[in-house]
Amino acid sequence: MNAPLNPQLVHRPMPDAMLEALRERFGERCSTALALREQHGRDESPFDVPPPDAVVFAESSEDVVFVVRLAHEHRVPVIPYGAGTSLEGHLLAVQGGVSLDVSRMNRILQVQAEDLTVTVQPGVTRNQLNNELRHQGLFFPIDPGADASIGGMAATRASGTNAVRYGTMRENVLGLQVVTPQGELIRSGSRARKSSAGYDLTRLFVGSEGTLGVITEVTLRLFPLPEAVSAAVCSFETVDAAVQTTIAIIQMGVPIARCELLDTHAVRAVNRHDKLQLRESPMLLMEFHGSEAGVAEQAQTVQEIARDFGGTDFAWATTPEERTRLWTARHHAYLSGLQMKPGCRAVTTDTCVPISRLAESINESVREVEASGLPYFIVGHVGDGNFHMAYLIDPALPAERETAERLSAQMVARALRLEGTCSGEHGIGLHKQGFLIDEAGEGAVAQMRALKRAMDPHNIMNPGKVFAL
Secondary structure: OOOOOOOOOOOOOOOHHHHHHHHHHHHHHEEOOHHHHHHOOOOOOOOOOOOOOEEEEOOOHHHHHHHHHHHHHHOOOEEEEOOOOOOOOOOOOEOEOEEEEOOOOOOEEEEEHHHOEEEEOOOOEHHHHHHHHHHHOEEOOOOOOOOOEHHHHHHOOOOOOOHHHHOOHHHHEEEEEEEOOOOOEEEEEOOOOOOOOOOOHHHHHOOOOOOOOEEEEEEEEOEEOOOEEEEEEEEOOOHHHHHHHHHHHHHOOOOOOEEEEEOHHHHHHHHHHHOOOOOOOOEEEEEEEEOHHHHHHHHHHHHHHHHHOOOEEEEEEOOHHHHHHHHHHHHOHHHHHHOOOOOOEEEEEEEEOOHHHHHHHHHHHHHHHHHHOOOEEEEEEHHHOEEEEEEEEOOOOHHHHHHHHHHHHHHHHHHHHOOOEOOOOOOOOOOOHHHHHHHHOHHHHHHHHHHHHHHOOOOOEOOOOOOOO
């Protein structure tokens, strides 16, 4: 098992000529102010890295082309920045350079309701998009929890709470507009639902974490808003009982839309943060989509399955207000969990395994962290075999960081042994590069490096992420 990477800082100074050119083009939209650079040089990962040399706010594809061409000429790194919600060090400027903030590129360019597609700029957030779409009876289902940008979600191949029914960004991105490392604007894919035309460049860019280009437009699949939606919570005596219930639900083919696990620590945290009165024990938070009759049938089946595994306090949330309150609490789980240990940082890892191996993976991970004495909490999109473990550490105590990293490595090794993956949705970034080699093998990673070198020979696109060149 390869250890997580500690970033090797190799700063590439930005030439004065490049900074002058950026200031001439962008004026106040180019900043070297320390506070702004620090804001763009920090995410939710446990790494502390010096900030980028400059921040540029792009407002158009032409702006992105200008920055990337200039960076290509001067061999200066470019780090795309959306909402800054990544967890694995994706946006850290480990070699200096320009943080290219695309959050102002936030226009919904075209809704093609009859084709169930939409084209947006990368800075559009998922909440912004769905607020616009609901008036047309449509929605975009990918929900990673944070109000992430669509460009960032595509770059990290995000998924989230709805993935068990609607898939991930991989299945729901139809086409892209991308600025290549040479500053050329290209398109991949189309609004058609399928294609056999040439290499699938769209799938190459989706999940590339900004290492192959800067996404400037995204075309997405949409779905009709379901006729009926109902949410339910169900409590269990143990995490194992909740997981066994989930496995039975999936194996019986119930088309559940969301199936989320919160362990006792996570439930306690969201109760305090969101002023709820949920029973403080392992809990499944579920949602059902479909016709009135279909939703009722799904819910009845799930309730019977849960009862077989000791599920109690089965409670319904049928009004939009009740559902929103529950899912808002779920989305706050990460920040709520951090408040369990004031001043802490979280070493967060996620794995995904075949659904039949999920109980084994979670149970062993829980035994290990309980034995360590570190505070922790678990949330998981368990309907597709994906769960997240957050180890809460005191950043002033290196021994706690070492313990968390050891536990994380053991959790990943277990997932790989169970024929799973080192990351279901967080991505590789800085933190999981060693694990990628364990999972894919040296030969496969060598092929990835060859693609990177061919497309980005000067290594300017978010260098140091996914793997080291």
